[in-house]
Amino acid sequence: MSTVAENIKKVQAKIREAAIDCGRNADEIQIIAISKYADKKQVAEAIKLGVSMFGESRPQQLEQRAEWFESVEIDFVGHLQRNKVKKVVPLAERIHSVDSLRLAEEIDKEASKVGKTQKIFLQINISEEEQKFGFQQDEVPKIIGEIDSLIGVEPIGLMAMAPQFATKEETKKIFLQLATMRDNLRKNTPSIKFLSMGMSGDYIQAVESGATHLRIGSAIFRQREEN
Numbered sequence: 233m234s235t236v237a238e239n240i241k242k243v244q245a246k247i248r249e250a251a252i253d254c255g256r257n258a259d260e261i262q263i264i265a266i267s268k269y270a271d272k273k274q275v276a277e278a279i280k281l282g283v284s285m286f287g288e289s290r291p292q293q294l295e296q297r298a299e300w301f302e303s304v305e306i307d308f309v310g311h312l313q314r315n316k317v318k319k320v321v322p323l324a325e326r327i328h329s330v331d332s333l334r335l336a337e338e339i340d341k342e343a344s345k346v347g348k349t350q351k352i353f354l355q356i357n358i359s360e361e362e363q364k365f366g367f368q369q370d371e372v373p374k375i376i377g378e379i380d381s382l383i384g385v386e387p388i389g390l391m392a393m394a395p396q397f398a399t400k401e402e403t404k405k406i407f408l409q410l411a412t413m414r415d416n417l418r419k420n421t422p423s424i425k426f427l428s429m430g431m432s433g434d435y436i437q438a439v440e441s442g443a444t445h446l447r448i449g450s451a452i453f454r455q456r457e458e459n
Contacts, residue, residue: 236277239452250439266449274453275300291319298323311365314338322346328391328428331355331365336379343384353391353428358410380421389426390414403434407441
């Protein structure tokens with residue numbers, strides 16, 4: 233069975249190789265270890281190995297596990313309902329899943345209460361799937377100014393997920409679309425620097441497309457039988 237340590241080393245090696253192949257600096261690419269199904273021992277092992285960012289996708293679980301992440305940064309990566317914002321804002325370094333102006337406004341309100349500026353990614357439904365959350369591409373340029381004007385919120389990048397059964401070519405095309413959108417938005421909103429895209433099944437395509445934050449869970453924490 234592969235261990236967390238072995239998995240991390242494999243993921244890091246693949247990221248370095250992919251970055252070199254496309255002329256990127258691997259040090260500019262941040263792994264966010266998605267700890268949804270990890271236990272405390274696995275999280276501690278990952279921290280010991282130098283993983284400095286983790287991601288949780290459920291507000292209640294984030295609260296319950298906060299002490300696990302006292303020495304590292306913890307991001308919120310799941311769908312966030314407005315009535316759960318007060319649980320997330322005090323704990324999350326970044327929120328990757330802001331999918332509406334109303335949610336951004338609620339985050340702004342709660343961040344102001346605790347005296348912080350909450351860093352957020354705007355979730356984009358780049359593949360235009362009905363079942364996915366996120367802004368439509370054409371609405372973001374119209375509202376980015378409103379979000380950027382919120383005192384308690386700092387939009388720092390865009391987030392997206394590729395369709396579950398997309399081919400590697402289709403996935404890369406979608407990620408490149410997000411990168412182009414980020415580049416266009418930066419002209420008027422310089423804080424939009426980062427790209428949160430790529431998960432355990434498609435993080436290589438994300439690296440090739442310019443991702444700065446990779447949300448990787450099962451490739452790190454799932455134990456596998458070695459062939």
